[in-house]
Amino acid sequence: MTLPLFQTHQIMLTIGPATFRIASAWRAPIDALERLYAAYPRPADAVADFTVRLEPAGRLRRWLRPSIFITGDHGLADAAPMSLAHGLLAAEMGMNLQMALGWRRHLLLHASSVEKDGQVLVMTGESGSGKSTLAAQLGERGWRLLGDEFALLDLVTGHVMPFPRLVSLKNRAVDVVAADVPAERMGPMLMGTAKGNIRHLVPRADAVARMGEGAPPAMLLFPRFGHETDVRAVGQGEIFMRLTQASTNYVALGEAGFDALTRFVATVPACAIDFPSGEAGMAMVEQLWAQRG
Amino acid sequence: MNGHYRAEPETALVVRPLDDIVLLYHRPSGQTHMVVSPVPEILEALCAGGDGDAAAVHDWLAQTHDLGPREQAISAIAAHLADMAAIGLVRAL
Amino acid sequence: MLLVRALRDPASVDALSPGQWNALIAAARAERLIGSLADRVGDRPVPAAARAVLDDALLDTARERRQALWEADRARVALAALGVPVVLLKGTAYVAAGLDAGQGRFIGDLDILVPRDALHEVEAALIAAGWEWVKEDPYDDAYYRQWMHELPPMIHATRDRMIDVHHTILPLTARPRPDAAALIADAVTLPDGLHLLSPAAMVCHAAAHMLADGDMQGGLRNLWDIHLLCTQFSAAQEDFYASVYEEAARHQLTAPIARALRLARHLYGTPVPDYRAPITVDHRLRWSDRLFIARLLARDGWGRETRKGLVFAFYLRSHLLRMPPMMLARHLLTKWRKGHRPV
16 A cells, blocks of 8 residues: 555564564564574464564664664553664564563463473563573473463463463573573574573474463462572462462453453462572472472 | 442352452452452342441341441441442442 | 455455455554454454454453443542533443444543533542542643643542543634533433433534544544444434534534545545535545545554654644644643654
């Protein structure tokens, strides 16, 4: 209908239940996505759930100290522009933004999740709690990674559905995890982002191949990295409150969200764990998992 | 507004007790409320007894609960009823 | 444009390719018309992935509708003791009245109209019931109070929902001077005691809102409201449009109404007849309408606004309409000093 404002590079890809079409004013972010999401479904001609756009932050900004404004179907008007060097991160954030603001087919919890023996362990906590690193490490050691950022709770079955996007490793976690993983599963090192140094990890092949396959939740943990080893009980009222705060679409889903979350809280055993190191954390998780009811 | 209240129709509220609190999903507003005793009991009393003021709620509850000194209990119930009306759990008449 | 065609003729979606669906969905979301699109498409067979997106939109609009009615009820309770008429405006009015224009519509803030001399009591009663001011900026506050047609926006402390309290339907700086007292006097009473504008006044307000009181952001949606209101009211009342023009004349809104009806007829096929008597009204497009149509349709297949220059022109235009030039300069200067930029 009209001439585009600038040349558009694009890609369409499916992660778990969601299909994204991503447009970028620059080639580089799309190239990075093509490499790292090579094993994911890449529908050529599909109706996408969300559009993500990486646009120049000002009219001249495409060439002159280029910086990226992240937007799409859902956007934040006051989002800070990002450096083009962090284009891959911008694309990932763009997809996260669509999920966080627009997804309505599951209750979305800001949590990592891994599966073993046909049952799911969900871990939630603020950023820096270690939930993402713990999930990434477990995902390399016999567990199936369902997701490091969003756990999708099915509104009908109560199962946790995978959303295995790239794992975003931050700062110290980068070296810890990269030591165990072949280079082709690692993204470029992104230095000096708003959250420090970030490197993306491609989940293992089975996590990607089985990304349509959920499982019932069997345990909820509130991990806290960098503290003396401790395990504490958490009351259901507090769990419910923390999970509503960890959900971006609880209110939007209305009664269906209430039903799904109350069922989760009433049926899934939970505790808070503190651990001084990744190794100690994994050992605690394995022990609690073996003792689960 | 004469201190009388009416319960909302039963279909307006989903009540889900957890181990340490009671969750209420209020359908007309789409809001979730976390409440503890005596709010669920007051709601129950109003549902069972129809319209009523704090004294009526007190007398209904006193049949099954030990509420302590009557005047004190009534003024506590009246304060709860006003709060509950403000969020729409009950309707002031 | 795909979106206008799909709203006007839902059968047109049957032939869309996946790529066209993507463009349609992006445009509908950007214009906040995705719920209206979902409502219009109804049960037509569409690709499963598109169906899922449309169902999400219906879920969202059902929730907005419920919340809007609840906010209206809360305002009613808060203001009941004052005994002043409270007139619901825009989306909340459409759903409260069960109008077609409320189907699938996103609503957002609660807008109410109250008599100007009751403004202080209304403000006090809302604050007593838990609403509070959104912005603390003294310039903005003074600006609102001096020049706007509403109190500065308030937000409810616990429910996090905004209310806009209007005492007329256009800013005091705008050239047209609607007769707010007449709007309230002619308002229709709902069973719960809240009020609605009369049908003709409702259409006048929608047109004023679109053409005289904004930068045409959301113009396609406002025009869709006008289309649905007119289609429904004109089916029920013979000569409905004559009453619209009569009402518009009372509020100095004849030109905005005429343009809104021309645009609605052209884009959405609203059944607006031409008149010869008692007045002559010709609803064929004027040359100047082309600019408005270009602005309304300025979006590409990714949902991006195109023709940025045109958008900027409309931003200035909306301010010119609302404010005499010196006042405009003062306002823009204050805004720009704070780093605010249009576009």
